[in-house]
Amino acid sequence: MIGIADIETAAARIAGHVVRTPTVPSPGLSELLGVPVTAKLELLQRTGSFKVRGAAAKLLSLGEAERAAGVVAVSGGNHGIALAVMAAALDVKATVVMPRSAPVRAVEIAESAGASVRVTDDMDGAFGLMRRLQEEGLTLVHPFDDPVVIAGQGTVGLELAEDAGDLTDVLVSIGGGGLIAGVAAALAARRPGVRVWGVETEGARAMSAALAAGGPVAVELTSIVSTLSAPAVSRLTYAHVSELVTEVLVVEDREAVRGSLELADHAKVWAEPAAGCLLPAARRVLERVGEGARLGLVVCGGNATTADMIAWARHFELR
Numbered sequence: 001m002i003g004i005a006d007i008e009t010a011a012a013r014i015a016g017h018v019v020r021t022p023t024v025p026s027p028g029l030s031e032l033l034g035v036p037v038t039a040k041l042e043l044l045q046r047t048g049s050f051k052v053r054g055a056a057a058k059l060l061s062l063g064e065a066e067r068a069a070g071v072v073a074v075s076g077g078n079h080g081i082a083l084a085v086m087a088a089a090l091d092v093k094a095t096v097v098m099p100r101s102a103p104v105r106a107v108e109i110a111e112s113a114g115a116s117v118r119v120t121d122d123m124d125g126a127f128g129l130m131r132r133l134q135e136e137g138l139t140l141v142h143p144f145d146d147p148v149v150i151a152g153q154g155t156v157g158l159e160l161a162e163d164a165g166d167l168t169d170v171l172v173s174i175g176g177g178g179l180i181a182g183v184a185a186a187l188a189a190r191r192p193g194v195r196v197w198g199v200e201t202e203g204a205r206a207m208s209a210a211l212a213a214g215g216p217v218a219v220e221l222t223s224i225v226s227t228l229s230a231p232a233v234s235r236l237t238y239a240h241v242s243e244l245v246t247e248v249l250v251v252e253d254r255e256a257v258r259g260s261l262e263l264a265d266h267a268k269v270w271a272e273p274a275a276g277c278l279l280p281a282a283r284r285v286l287e288r289v290g291e292g293a294r295l296g297l298v299v300c301g302g303n304a305t306t307a308d309m310i311a312w313a314r315h316f317e318l319r
Contacts (some may be wrong), residue, residue: 001239002147004189007154008224009181010145014056015154015168017086019045021156023163028266029297033282035087036294037162042156043271043302047109049227050156050179051082051143051302058141059086059151067092072138074130076123076175077106078274079143079303084115095138096132099123101226105305108156122229123221144178145234154182160296161190169285170296171278174207174248176230177237184244194296195289197246200243201256201273204229208248210238224253224312227274227301254316257278260309261318263299272304273312 022041029037039139042050059071063095070093073083080096086095094242098107099176110117118133119125134140142149156179160170170187177198184196201209203223210216210233212268221229233241241248251259263269278297286293 001243001270002151002154002185004186005252006147007186008153008156009150011155011158012055013060014155017056018053019084019281021045023160024299025165026267028268030171032262032266033166033286035286037295038167038300039269040156040296041268041269042298042300043269043275047078047085048303049078049082050153051078052086053155053255054152054178055079055082055086055141056302058146058148059090059092062146066139070095071141071240072097072130072133073143074126075102075106075143077102077230078227078303079109080115080117081106081303083141084110084113088114089202094315095133097126097133097225099126099204101229103226103303106303108129111256120240124288141213144176144230145236147236150182150236150304152182153179154186156298157183157192158185160298162185164296166294167194168193168292168294168295169195169197170298171197171281171285171288172298173228173274173277173300174200174205175228175274177207177233177241178253180245181237181240183298184240188287189242191241195246196244197281199277200248201225201277201306202248202250202252203293205250206230206233207238208250211242211287223255225273226278227272229259230241249281249284251277251280254318257312257316258318261313269299270302271299272301274301275299
C-alpha cells in the first residue's frame with residue numbers, strides 16, 4: 001500500500017514535467033445532475049490524459065543502466081502516448097505494445113514521438129509481448145502494477161484534495177486500477193471522509209471481477225473502451241481498491257459514449273468514453289447517497305477523435 005509520503009515524493013519528482021490541471025466547479029454538470037459537481041480536468045494534461053504523471057514518475061526514478069536499456073510498456077492507448085512523449089523528452093528509447101483495438105491516433109502519436117510501436121491482435125497478446133521484451137532486457141514501465149506509477153497517478157488526488165471545495169463523493173474510472181489506487185490513497189490521507197467510487201465498462205470489468213473473486217482474475221475483454229481494457233488488475237491495485245474504495249460500478253458501453261456526449265454538451269469538454277462512463281455512474285451514486293451529495297469527477301482523458309465519437313454514436317444509435 002502506498003501512502004501520502006509516496007505521493008508527495010512523486011509530486012516533487014514530476015513537478016515541471018506535468019500540468020497542474022484545473023479543478024473547477026461545473027455549472028453545466030451541476031444542473032444536469034442536480035447536485036454540486038467539481039471536475040478535475042485531466043484531459044487537459046500533457047498527452048491528453050493523467051497517464052503522463054505515472055510515466056514521468058517512473059522514468060525519473062530510473063537509474064542510468066535502466067534508462068540505457070530502453071523502456072517497454074503495454075497500453076490500450078493513453079499510457080503508450082504518455083510513455084512515448086516522456087521518454088522522448090528524457091532521451092530514453094521506448095517500445096510501446098498496443099492491441100489492434102487501440103485508437104489509431106494513439107499509435108500515430110506514440111510513433112511520432114519516436115517510440116517503436118508493436119501492434120498485437122489483442123490485449124492478452126500485448127501483455128505477453130511486453131513480458132517477453134522485458135525478459136530480453138528492456139526496462140518495464142507497467143501501466144498500473146508499480147507503486148511508483150501509482151504514486152504518480154495519486155498526484156491527481158493530491159491536487160483534487162488541495163483545490164476542490166467540500167466533496168462527499170469522488171468518481172474515478174478503472175482500467176487496471178492505477179489511477180483509482182493512487183487517488184484513493186491521497187484522499188484517504190487528505191480527505192478521509194470522502195467516499196471514492198470506481199467505474200468500469202461492461203466488457204472491461206477486471207476490478208469488479210477481482211472483488212467478487214477475492215483477488216485478481218483474468219477477464220474476457222469486449223468493451224469498445226480500449227483505454228479501460230486491462231485483462232486483469234494486479235494484487236497491488238486490488239489491495240488499494242478493496243480497502244479504500246466504497247464500491248465499483250459497471251456501466252454499459254452505450255452509456256459511456258452517451259456520457260461523453262453529455263460532457264461535451266453540458267461541461268463543454270471533449271472526453272473519451274473512459275471518462276464519459278462517470279456520468280451514468282454518478283446518477284447511480286446519487287440514488288445511493290441521497291440529497292446533500294457534492295460530487296467530484298476525475299475526467300481522466302480526452303484522446304478520442306471526432307471520427308471515433310461519430311462512429312460510436314452511430315453504432316449505439318445515439319442522438
